[in-house]
Amino acid sequence: MEDLEAHLMSFHTQIMLTGGSDAVYCKLLMSMLAGAALEWFVSLPDGHITTFDQFATLFREQYLVNKAPIRLYYDVFDIKQYQWESMKDYLNRFGVQVVRLKHTDEAMMVHAFVKGMLPGPFSESLLRFYPKTFTEMKHRVLVHIAADD
Template identity: 80%
Template sequence: MMLTGGSDTMYCKMLMSTLSGVALEWFVSLPDGHITNFNQFATLFREQYLVNQAPTRLSYDIFNVKQYQGESMKDCLNRFGVQVVRLKPTDEAMIVHAFVKEMLPGPFNESLLRFYPKTF
């Protein structure tokens, strides 16, 4: 619609037609004439449902990746790597520390502690 053009009225009607359940009940409960343009409608909608947004990921969330009992080192390393890519932490030492800290005790973990890696 934005590429081909359209009025605020059309934008509002199209967005309204996608609502269902609680969101539709919220919209219907608004007073008549309350919404005067699409930007206002979009702002009201975002404000109403802002709490439903996923929390912002923080770089120190990589400390939440733990090796599970019975999980292979390869699978754990893959999961950890995915989180590093998602979170984009910039502190290499923090990445290494998070990885070493969350490994289960065993020969690999012991070797990491003896010869602490400088990079991930």
């Protein structure tokens, strides 16, 4: 149910720290499977998997539909601050999506962030003194949040 590549990357990072053989890696990954994923694994013929790379490839093929879609730079224009959402939560949610982008344009990120904000005195102040970079934008938001606390 989660992002396939994120799951495998997280698992691979953890096993690299432990060391071990392909057999150990396969058994560890198998121990993390549940539900339909475990049923799929159990349905494989005995001796079908001989290396961890083969296991990872089969796993990717089986759960390809769970792969997170590639985020494109213009997708950030769909991110809007919810009526009940704090500025800090909006900034964090927006930032998570920016990190997932392959390429970013600072000016465009600033524009998308401001466009998605709820109207109010702070968003109006940003329009008057427009930040040039997303880093500057984050700094101004954090200053605003600290002033409100």
